[in-house]
Each structure stands twice: as structure tokens, then as C-alpha cells.
Amino acid sequence: MKSRVLSESGGLTVHAVIMDKGDEPMTELRRWAEEQGVGAASLTGIGAFSGATLGYFDPGRGDYLRIPVGEQVEVLSLTGDVALADGRPQVHAHVVVGLRDGTTRGGHLLEARVWPTLEIVVQESPAWLRKRHDPETGLTLIDLPSSG
Template sequence: MRDVELADSGRRVVVIAVERGEEAVAAVNEVARRRGIRAAEVTAVGGFQDAEVGYFDREAREYVPIPVSEQVEVLSLVGDIAEVDGEPALHVHAVLGRRDGSTVGGHLRRGEVWPTLEVVVTEVAAALAKRVDPETGVALLTGTART
């Protein structure tokens, strides 16, 4: 993976090129930790040769895995990075395009990149925190900045 930090109107922007064979979620989390990014918006395009998205089952309070065991294009990947238990954590949803033009989407759990994934991380605040909501079991933004 390669990454570069830019400045845009006083905000940090990090562009990450996740390379063939790398796992996307781990790669973005690694860059966020290394660069001290605690709150950001994330977008990306590229491709996966194998992936797993998830659908949140509200009764079970867990993500139901949806395996995607084929080459797909990352048509849209959007979400955020926020602090969970003191560490930056990526939370993104993906729409993946199949060869026949159909799509599959959900919460990105993992994605093995092929040939590349171009990720733009734009810092939005010094730090935002998430905590697990006892009612839903989901890590949600607390609404308060942490410094």
C-alpha cells in the first residue's frame, strides 16, 4: 500500500492506493493509526477479487455475512473513520458490481484487492468517538468531540 497526505483548506486528506492482494479494511485502518486519523469521511473505487459484505440483522444484533467470491468492481464505497475504544475504526458500506451488471452491497467486512483500491480519507474533526449502543449493539457516533 502507498499513501500520501495532502492539505485541503486546512483539512488533512490522505490518498491511499491499496495494492493487489492486500486486505482493504486492514490497510485503511493501518494508515489511519499511523497517521493519527481519528475522524474522517472515506470514499473509494477499485476492485476486489474476493470480499465479504454484511447485512445487519437487527433482531440478532449482528452482521449476517454475504460472501462475494468473484472478481467485482467497487462501484461505490462510502463511510467514515471514528474512534472506537481509543483506536480509529473504519466503517464503510460498499456497492460491488458483478460481471453481469448486477450488484451486491452492504457493510464491508473485508475485501481482497485486485487490481487496486483508490481510497480518499478526508479528516472532518480532531476526534469523534463511537460507542456501542446497548439497544442496537452497533457502535454509533456519540455526538461529542474528544480531544
């Protein structure tokens, strides 16, 4: 994985994060965010995976149903955010992938293997987003403080 700052203006920093063949994007993005001290950001990306596991959150189970995708796919859209949970950056990403026949699969990105590349643009904000445990769902959700 490689990264570079593309621009800085008005407190916002834009990074390019380029994944290499075989990288696991969720692990690499978490590590990168920790190393860079990123506490609030949005991200978008395109590229390809040799395989992935997507997730669909099942409220009845309180857990993700795993959706395996065991073939080469195009990453048509990857969107997400970075926020702090227990003082550490947490990456939350959703993805839509295109299969050979033109059909798509989508969901929460649980894990994947990059092949041959994944190009991510991260827009870092100077404000820190914080996640808190939601006892009703069992998830950590962004908690914005009330204003005024």
C-alpha cells in the first residue's frame, strides 16, 4: 500500500491511498488511519478484488450475514468513513462489486483481496467523529453531540 497527500485546504486534507496486489483493504485502511492519526474522514474507491466477503446486518441475529464472493470482481463503488471507537480509528465501508456477467453484489465490506489495485481517496476532516456502542443493535455507531 502506498499513500500521498493530494491537497490541504481550509483544514481538510485529501489523501490518495493505493492498495497493492494481495492487500486486505480493511486491515490496511485501519493500519493507515492509525499511523496517520486520522480520526474523521470519508472515503471513496474503485478497483478490483480477487474475492471478497460482504456482509448484510441482520437485526434479528445482531450480526452480519456473510456473503462470499469467490471470483474476480470489479469494485464499482466503495464508500465509507473513519471515526474513533474507544480512541482508535475504525473503518466502516460498503461496496458494490460487478461480476463477470454484469450482475452486482453489495454490502458491508468485511474482507477482500485486492487484485490488481484498489484506488481510494480519503477526505480527512479536522473534526473527530466518535463512535459509541448502541446496546439495541450491538453496533458501534457515530454519535454526534447535540449543538446549541
